[in-house]
Amino acid sequence: MSLAVSVWFGYQSLVLARRAQGLADTDVAELANRLARLVMSAETDARDELLGRDTSAIDIALDFRPAPGTRPGNPLARTDLTDIVSYFNNLHPQRLMIIGAGGAGKTVLAIELIVGLLETRSADGAVPVRLSASEWDPHHDTVEALLIMQLEQTYGMLRSSAAALVEARKIVPVIDGLDEMDSDGAGAYTSRAARAIAELNTYQHGRHRSSVVVTCRTDQHAALDAARVWMRNAATLEVQPVTAARAVQFIRARVIDPARWEPIIAAIAAAPSGPIALGLSTPWRLTLAVTVYDQRNDRDGSYVHDLTELARIAARGIDTLREYLVSQMIPAVCGDPAARHPYPPDHVHRWLGVLSHDYLSGTSRFDSRFPTTTDLLDSRLPLIIGRRRLMAVGGAMIIGMLSAIAICVALLTPTETVMHKLHFLGLVTTAAVSVATGNAIWMSYIYRTRDRRWYPFDYLANSVVGTAAVSALLTQYGNGRAGLPWSTAIGAAFILMFVLPFLADYAQLHLMLMSRRQPWSGVHAGVRGLGVRGCLLVMTWAFVFVVVSPWQYAFVVSVVLTAFLLSQGLSYSYFVMLLCTRHAWSARPLPWRLGRFLDWCHEVRLLRIAGSAYQFRHRELQDYLERHPTP
Known part of the structure; x- marks a missing residue:
């Protein structure tokens, strides 16, 4: 066991050392150049998604208004799409608010600006990075923290590299969808949007305000303006209606x-x-x-x-x-002969209606500390059934499965006395409750807070619960019928319930960081991480079958450890959510292969990718499905 753990640590150290050599450069210019290539690839794909098969954008009219007291970037008051890059480059400071009506093309315009800036970027120039405003909680995260998190999660950068770029102001944040930060659309002084603008006003480089671009609907911008909330030294670009x-x-x-x-x-x-x-x-x-x-x-x-x-x-x-x-949008895309593996239009409408009505519009009901109103995040999607229900069903499944297995094994072990069987069943039931409690602790952390400082305490509490339960089993049934000494049992349980889960979580995190963050990458990394957990379980089962007897009891103890190791991950929460949304017992069902369905919706352009999340292609589609969740 110790040899295997040492080999694993050595291998992971080597991998991390090689990755650090490639990504943790102190050369900020090289980091920026590498990031620019990644952003160009991502935004080009996003542009193609929004524009469809014909990649030519409608040439819309733009109304430029310089910020009071600043030098205008373009003498023309009104021009078109081709002038936005030169206008922005001539702004001093380079701070721009893009406003327009719903559906006016603000996101497309922001992407055009990003691509244009990257095409004309100098070797040491800043890199524009688009961020979804709905993912930002400005009451807890500064602009710098938001940028670092985006570079980590979306582009797979090390935190030190991302921090170096942000500190050197080599990133131009493009905050898309300021109007989507508040579900009620209010522009009150205490709204998230107002707080976000206050944070952007403090975002400086030395004595000068740092570059930033923000998109917002006209009505929300007017409401903020009425509340005397505006982005300082920012020019305004208003998208005009199509003539x-x-x-x-x-x-x-x-x-x-x-x-x-x-x-x-x-x-x-x-x-x-x-x-x-x-x-x-x-x-x-x-x-x-x-x-x-x-x-x-x-x-x-x-x-x-x-x-x-x-x-x-x-x-x-x-x-x-x-x-x-x-x-008519969903029937049109479902009837497109170019769409692969089409779904029935009524199923598509109903499933997307569940996501819009029950998840996005009900986020504050599930967890007010994650007030996103547009992002379909894999890590948050299990909340669609409610946090308490998720924890209750997940725990009940663990307790029911382990208790049923223990009862069957006890009944099939005729050599044991009734008292021994009852004693064993009591210990296994206690261990099952402990595993379920550990799972609840894990879910409580994952779906409670974004503050990573709490993670070590939750992880330690989870491991202590599991260690106590397994220690009790080993002291009774380890070393034949004699039982293991408490010190040995606690040491073995610590390895089984703390070290091995830590290695599994470490490997899963490593799989996520080694690739660019995409929607469902958390679930996919969890599934791939099951292979790593499987290797660890082989060692666990071998150890348990050596020290625990009879073999029937060793089998049950191994199942307890397996349940503990497999339930501490996003994949288990995702499985519980899918189980609770079956057609047989749920009035609001979802497809069993939900990830495949959402990938298909992305292919037919019902959804788009924004960072590490899916979003509806347009807010009007999301609002319609929220009002009409069933066809």
Whole structure:
């Protein structure tokens, strides 16, 4: 056992040493260059996801307003998408607030800015990094802490390397979705968005304010402005509605049969302020309308929707048109012949409705300390069934399984007396309760706080509970019928319940850090970590079968240790969540292969990737599913 542990520690030390040599450079310029390549790759993929098959963005008009008392970056008051990079480079200081209506293309504009800055970046220039505002808790994390966490989790950098880049101000934070930080959309002085702006106002490099870019909806920005909360020394860039001429140009370039769209084109051109032109005045709704009304039947190639329907619905108002277009988005993507492994539209609607209505809109109910309203995080998704239910079901499964196995083994061991069997069952039941308690302690930490300072205390409490339970078993049934001495039993239990779980968790963390953080990487690393845990379990079972007798009791003790080792991880919480969301006993079911389903939603562009989380492609889709969780 000690030899195996020593070999494992030696191997992991060698791996970490090699990784440290590659990633923990003190050369900040080289670190920045390496990060720039990673960001360029990630943002190019994000741009393709948002724009779809046609990667050309709608050329929207932009209204530039310099910050009071600063030098304007561009003499033009209004220009288009191609000028944003030069405008930002000429700002002093380089602080920009991008605002616009819902669906105006703020995220696409931020990505275009990031890609443009990276294309023109000098060898020692700063690297723009996009962050989801909903992941930030400005009451606990500074801008620097947010950036370091993002570089660690999304780009797999060591904390020391990330801290070096942030300290040297080689990172330009691009905070996307300031309006999504507060679920009620309020712009009160005490809101998370207001606190975030206060933090950004203290983000400086020496005596000068550091570069930063923020995106926000116009109404939220106006509410913050009314509360006298604004980002200091920041220019404002407002995304203007799509003009009738540019809408017509986009439709003719994008649709399959432009002649079929001529009545809509004529209506937009004839009435630039009419219902159709206003209803399609944002890139999101314009693209969605083209997607829905260009959908064709797989059997005969006929169009699924009649364009006269679009004009009739637009006449009822912008809200009615938006609601209808969003309602047709899921059937349109499910009917796309290019989609691989399509799901039935009603299933897709129902499953995404559960995620939107029960998880994202209910985050504060599950855990108010993680107030994200847009991010589907693998580490938080088990909370969809509620933290208490998650802990109760997880613990009940452990106790029930171990108790059932112990009863079966006791009944199948005729050589033991009834008193011995009852004594053994009592110890196993106590151990099962201890394992369940340890699992509850682990879940309590994972789903309670972001403060990593508490982790050693929770880990130690978990291990003490497990060590006490296993020590009791070893003192009774170790070394044949004589039992092991307390000191030996405690030492062996400490190795089994503290050292081995620590190695397993260490290996799982190592698997996550060695690759770029993606959605579900935590679950995937947990599944891959089961291989490491399996190797440790082989050693555990061998040790137990040597010191515990009879073999039936050794088997039960080994199962107890297996339950303890496998239940301390995200994979177990994920399994409990899936078990509680089965069609047979849940009114709000989810697919068994949830990760595969969300990957598919990402492929058909119902979801997008933002850092280490999935998000709905647009907030309007999420809001619609929250209002209508069932088809």
